[in-house]
Amino acid sequence: MEIEGAMTCVVGLVDNGTVYIGGDSAGVASNYSLVVRNDRKVFRSGDFVMGFTSSFRMGQLLAFGFHPNRPRVGVDVMTYMVTDFIDAVRARMKYGGFARTRDSAEYGGTFLVGYAARLFHISDDYQVGESVHGFDACGCGNAIALGSLRSTRDWKDPKARLIEALGAAETFSAGVRGPFYLEQTDCTNK
Secondary structure: OOOOOOOOOEEEEEEOOEEEEEEOOEEEOOOOOEEEOOOOOEEEEOOEEEEEOOOHHHHHHHHOOOOOOOOOOOOOHHHHHHHHHHHHHHHHHHHOOOOEEEOOEEEOOOEEEEEOOEEEEEOOOOOEEOOOOOEEEEOOOHHHHHHHHHHOOOOOOHHHHHHHHHHHHHHHOOOOOOOOEEEEEEOOOO
16 A cells, blocks of 8 residues: 655755755645645754655644654664664554554555665565665655656755756656755764
């Protein structure tokens, strides 16, 4: 049950140890009605930078009151993300009434996370992915944005790349609308 998103485009990339994430402002209902939202889909929370699709409620749960434990000594970043981080996400989704169960499997939503100079794609089944390309996207405009990020790989300005990708997605996807917002964090492991 992948609910990749009938709305939105969230893009991210890693550049010189900093993770940048950008997102649009569309709120699209199942009947394709559109509201341009004032609340943002990208935010910083402690050592994390995140951008979400799927549901504004899910994003609110991540943006407010979500405080995962810091990694245990000796645990690598991927192990931390797959275990402690995802366990905290699942607990937050359950507590906030967002987690869903279907055919005995638990589902949340889809979002990007920048942490420790790496960019992770969290799918609705809580799988943690990491692209070999150093950039990723989610939401209905993801394929358009990925093509744009690939074609601008020689550009020097990471923020300009994200804005270009979001602009391409807005041009060719009915579920993507500006204004676009960017967040960044120095995600070097401390």
